[in-house]
Amino acid sequence: MDNHTPGPWHTCRAHTSDAVGITHDIGAALIADAYGEQRHANAALITTAPDGLALANLVVEYFGEDEIPASLDSDIALRDAARALIAKAEADAA
Incomplete structure (x- = not known):
């Protein structure tokens, strides 16, 4: 399956303070944002x-x-x- 952005993925600053971003490279475009009370844990899980x-x-x-x-x-x-x-x-x- 080659339809996804290649890893490794990392957490990063999102465009808003209530989210954590996920990117494939430091400074690259965002793959996704994680929101909510557990956004840091969810973002960490998504990066795996x-x-x-x-x-x-x-x-x-x-x-x-x-x-x-x-x-x-x-x-x-x-x-x-x-x-x-x-x-x-x-x-x-x-």
Whole structure:
């Protein structure tokens, strides 16, 4: 998926004092603003999105398409969670 602004993303000053900005590079155009009481925590979480998506892709690549034995339920859960994250990112980008 290459439809998003590449990481790393950082928090920055927003255009208003009641928001925290998210940018892909210091001084670059804003990707988004986070508002509300938890704006700092939300902005910090949003900045991890490119890393999380990259990690999910690595997990899926690691497990490949081979069937995972049912006894390795943690591996199955990890692979399935990674696939779900990728699917959500791709669906929301459409």
